[in-house]
Amino acid sequence: MAEENPFVYGEIAGAGAFANREAERDRLVRDLEAGQKVFLISPRRYGKSSLIRDVLDRLARQRVITVEVTVAASSSYVGFLEAYAQALVQAETPAARVRRWVGELFRSVTPELRLESVPPGEPRLSLAFPAVRTARDTARLAAEVFALPGRIAAARRQKVAVALDEFQAIAAFDGGSVEQALRAAVQTQRTVGYVFAGSEPSVMDRMLGPRRPFYKAGPVMRLDKIDPAVLASFVEARFTASGLRPQAGLGEAIVDLGANVPYDVQRLAHETWDDVRAAGRRTAGLEDLHVTLTRLLGEQHTVFEAAWQRLTLAQRAVLRAAVLDGGRGLLSAGARVRHRLPGASTVQAALAALVRQDVLLKDGPRYAVSDSLFREWVARATC
Ligand SMILES: Nc1ncnc2c1ncn2[C@@H]1O[C@H](COP(=O)(O)OP(=O)(O)OP(=O)(O)O)[C@@H](O)[C@H]1O
Numbered sequence: 001m002a003e004e005n006p007f008v009y010g011e012i013a014g015a016g017a018f019a020n021r022e023a024e025r026d027r028l029v030r031d032l033e034a035g036q037k038v039f040l041i042s043p044r045r046y047g048k049s050s051l052i053r054d055v056l057d058r059l060a061r062q063r064v065i066t067v068e069v070t071v072a073a074s075s076s077y078v079g080f081l082e083a084y085a086q087a088l089v090q091a092e093t094p095a096a097r098v099r100r101w102v103g104e105l106f107r108s109v110t111p112e113l114r115l116e117s118v119p120p121g122e123p124r125l126s127l128a129f130p131a132v133r134t135a136r137d138t139a140r141l142a143a144e145v146f147a148l149p150g151r152i153a154a155a156r157r158q159k160v161a162v163a164l165d166e167f168q169a170i171a172a173f174d175g176g177s178v179e180q181a182l183r184a185a186v187q188t189q190r191t192v193g194y195v196f197a198g199s200e201p202s203v204m205d206r207m208l209g210p211r212r213p214f215y216k217a218g219p220v221m222r223l224d225k226i227d228p229a230v231l232a233s234f235v236e237a238r239f240t241a242s243g244l245r246p247q248a249g250l251g252e253a254i255v256d257l258g259a260n261v262p263y264d265v266q267r268l269a270h271e272t273w274d275d276v277r278a279a280g281r282r283t284a285g286l287e288d289l290h291v292t293l294t295r296l297l298g299e300q301h302t303v304f305e306a307a308w309q310r311l312t313l314a315q316r317a318v319l320r321a322a323v324l325d326g327g328r329g330l331l332s333a334g335a336r337v338r339h340r341l342p343g344a345s346t347v348q349a350a351l352a353a354l355v356r357q358d359v360l361l362k363d364g365p366r367y368a369v370s371d372s373l374f375r376e377w378v379a380r381a382t383c
């Protein structure tokens with residue numbers, strides 16, 4: 001019998017592929033049900049979207065109307081308002097009733113509705129505001145759209161939970177005025193819970209700072225890495241359940257090599273599982289992990305090489321030093337001599353640039369390479 005690969009990466013981790021996060025789930029479910037406005041913050045690929053999906057599924061089972069929108073997917077403010085309005089009017093509304101529902105919900109702006117029958121399937125509704133042209137039109141539209149969750153909750157006599165994922169992107173739309181308008185709307189909506197999730201901690205922190213509209217708007221939840229021991233036994237348990245016996249230490253080695261970032265761990269586990277299965281074997285060990293790692297590095301070589309070429313010499317030197325020293329003490333005189341680094345201020349500037357480009361991320365006092373495969377590639381292929 002061909003078992004399916006039990007590890008998932010690059011998409012939302014569904015119930016079966018989900019490890020731990022019990023405390024975070026319970027808390028988020030409770031807060032959203034209570035109509036709180038929660039800020040969920042973590043570096044990329046720690047599992048925010050997966051957690052949100054799981055929490056919204058749970059809430060939906062408790063008859064809460066749930067809506068999820070990725071802010072960063074829109075290329076303009078009006079585009080975001082359209083996508084958001086569309087998600088709101090469609091939430092738990094049969095396609096046949098959407099038109100009437102839209103008529104009831106909107107007061108000062110009338111959207112244009114189109115039913116697109118993309119073959120082969122169900123008609124898909126799309127909603128647009130072609131009449132919106134000026135900044136003033138947009139502001140009026142925003143006020144209308146941001147009020148919708150409250151109106152829906154009242155009309156349906158149900159609680160509503162809204163997730164705005166990649167929320168940091170909102171700041172780019174229209175400076176502070178979007179934040180202002182959204183904050184003003186959400187704070188009057190007692191029966192609507194919001195989770196604003198963001199993957200750039202520094203941007204999110206700035207949004208929550210004093211004198212910004214979302215200052216003290218609600219609780220802040222920081223998603224940490226999963227306990228490495230828990231994640232390691234989760235990995236081994238999934239190997240076992242899918243018919244491959246993990247040798248002692250495999251889970252720990254995968255978690256370690258993936259720097260305990262959920263995405264990286266799932267990727268290594270998934271790819272190792274595939275290779276072992278393809279070889280027709282029934283046990284998986286450290287040797288297999290290394291074979292898989294070598295394959296992955298080979299496949300990514302061109303991409304990594306191009307990424308390396310794009311860096312300045314100072315950035316390359318600093319990145320290499322970060323890889324070799326585990327991202328610590330990069331500004332010390334010892335490290336600068338050992339790795340032939342430029343002056344402290346140049347190192348500092350290079351670190352900032354690498355963080356900006358998402359190559360490094362600041363993890364407490366140390367700098368970690370965001371992608372563990374790239375880290376291994378730098379360690380092996382550069383000098
Ligand atoms: N609780 C979990 N247990 C196991 N794996 C997880 C868990 N959460 C996330 N992952 C893994 O990490 C990957 C990334 O998760 P997700 O997309 O939810 O993170 P994110 O924080 O939203 O990332 P981004 O900032 O890039 O949007 C998933 O595809 C999955 O492989």
Ligand SMILES: [Mg+2]
Nearest residue numbers: 048049050165
């Ligand atoms: Mg996400």
